[in-house]
Amino acid sequence: MVASKQTSNLRPLIIGIGNDMRGDDAVGCEVARRLAKMASANWDVCHAEDEALALMEAWQEREAVIIVDATQAAGSPGKIQRLDPTIGPLNSIMNDVSSHGLGLGYSLELARSLGKMPVQCLLFVIEGIDFSTGADISPEVEKVIPKVINEIMQEAEKIVSGGDMR
Amino acid sequence: MTRREISVDYIARVEGEGALKITISNGAVENVELKIFEPPRFFEAFLRGRDFREAPDITARICGICPVAYQMSAVQAMEQACGVEVPSPIRDLRRLLYCGEWIESHALHIYMLHAPDFLGYEGAIDMAKDMPGVVERGLQLKKVGNKIMSLLGGREIHPINVKVGGFYKTPTRKELEPLAESMKWARDAAIETVRWVSQFDFPAHERDYEFVALRGDGEYPLGDGRIASNRGLDISVAEFEKHVSEDQVPYSNALHARIKARDSYLVGPLARYNLNAHQLSPLARATAKEAGLADQCRNLAQSIIVRSIEVLYACDEALRIIDQYSPPSEPSVSVEPKVAIGYACTEAPRGILYHRYQIDGEGTIQDAVIIPPTSQNQLSIEQDLRALIVEEIDLDDETLRALCERTIRSYDPCISCATHFLKLDRVEC
Secondary structure, X not given: OOOOOOOOOOOOEEEEXXXXXXXXXXXXXXXXXHHHOOOOOOOEEEEXXXXXXXXXXXXXXOOEEEEEEEEEOOOOOOOEEEEOOXXXXXXXXXXXXXXXXXXXXXXXXXXXXXXXXXXXXXXXXXXXXXXXXXXXXXXXXXXXXHHHHHHHHHHHHHHHOOOOOO | OOEEEEEEOOOOOOEOOOEEEEEEEOOEEEEEEEEOOOOOOXXXXXXXXXXXXXXXXXXXXXXXXXXXXXXXHHHHHHHHHOOOOOOHHHHHHHHHHHHHHHHHHHHHHHHHHHHHHHHOOOOHHHHHHHOHHHHXXXXXXXXXXXXXXXXXXXXXXXXXXXXXXXEOOOOOHHHHHHHHHHHHHHHHHHHHHHHHHOOOOOOOOOOOOOXXXXXXOOOOOOOOOEEEEOOOOEEOHHHHHHHEEEEOOOOOOOOEEEEOOOOOOEOOHHHHHHHHHHHOOHHHHXXXXXXXXXXXXXXXXXXXXXXXXHHHHHHHHHHHHHHHOOOOOOOEOOOOOOOXXXXXXXXXXXXXEEXXXXXXXXXXXXXXXXXXXXXXXXXXXXXXXXXXXXXXXXXXXXXXXXXXXXXXXXXXXXXXXXXXXXXXXXXXO
16 A cells, blocks of 8 residues: 555545456545546545555544445445445445455444544445456446546545535 | 254354354254355466466465465475475575464454454454453554565565565565564564463363374474374375365365374364474463463364464564574575476465475476365364254354354364355254
8 A cells, every 4th residue: 555645644535445456346446546646636545455454554643534445236336325434333335244354344443443533534435336357447337436536526625625524 | 853953144253254054953963064155266277377486476366364375385386396495594584474474364363353252242343442452452463464574575465575486575684674673562462462362261172183283393383394293194295185185065165174094183373383382482482381371282262372372483483583684695596497296385374285286397387286274174163063062052043153153263264265165054853
């Protein structure tokens, strides 16, 4: 995981989660990449593996964090869900059980138990349809990426101007 | 006729996806099936036709928790096939990398997966609310293991710096120095971990396992040694398949391994410890003694103490290697392929991991056999569960289900590795 700019707890941190080699699972990475390329960006961006310690470290001493991830659900590919994990435990879609580590849902709840949840935290979850190995991002998910980026930019600007994401 | 069925649809706090089905007929345990439904991985099949130098990076993808084990077994099998022995500084660096994986994997299991069972918590998230300092210690220990993996492996998960013949890049002494400072903290934290877990309440249940592990030659085993057991097995790695069979069972995607001449056997920390306790570092031995752990331990639940001792040993050993480190003249040695079969067995955190490869003169892999620790333990897990259910058959389903899950977690199974692996179904008839 490499932060694209020097970290500062006054700037929002955008964390893209996913696997570039698993179809729609790459959407978090892709959103983060596009946001990192933007000139005069008022945010820091990083890519993280879906692993508890790495995620908690990424947002350590950060006041505002925006996380982008894909989800596998039934029926509405491209659907964007905006969740605020600071309010309370996430619903079942994020209670992930990963075969190889402690994932995002676990990271957020462990952070809450340890008092390490960022003061402001928003989670953008994009529903995917194709998570097969080697696949590209599906057209349904590709289509909504600009919308996700636009919403994240608006939230980031709110933070920078001293506002509250919620 | 009464028929009772207990199912655990998805075993929590284990690596991967498995289930358990218990059938009880007229008050007697009829069947215990540990179902590993994580899909087959087909790694052995797609290694065929690949270059022998690709094996460490391909097999590392089998597991995100123990990629180093796969890499170490792969490179050593290829080097053995090609008649190459790496210089001692490279061997030491591999041992240091393996210490990182032991620390990272064991800390995860001790603190996040296993300890909540002894303290009455549903999981580490609940435990963290009452004892944040303890959970933080576990996370920091895991982080130190990850640091070793990053420095030597190039990254924490699926390292990329390991190659047949050595490494792509080796560190300078100066680059290892900051690691030593972290390791000193970790060594103290590991001692605290041993003291913490040794105070848990353990069930008195013991079993006369056949323990199978590498037997170290003057050192606690990590990357090499003969394969030995407490029942007289003492074989070279190349003889492993002559003594161990793997059988398909209809309800599981993992193969069941057994010693042909006898039956089930146990690999992992308890096996390593029972065969090699005398080879631990003086500090690890003294700490084990202080914790009340004898040189022989047949109580599976106490494997959490043994894992903690192994974390301590790994910290001690890492510090020794860092202190004595002298960089190799070259990061790797040349390995020229030849028509051969190579064998290697190393001690993954969960037990012995066996690889066999047949390569041709161009270095193309013709055949590959990988036998991970969890599939070797699967039969033993089922036998432990059967004994538990016979003993506790009058318990209600929920309590029995919880006890079964605890037993399985004591093994620290890596279901993902075993598939080529919980849900508990209890059927009474």
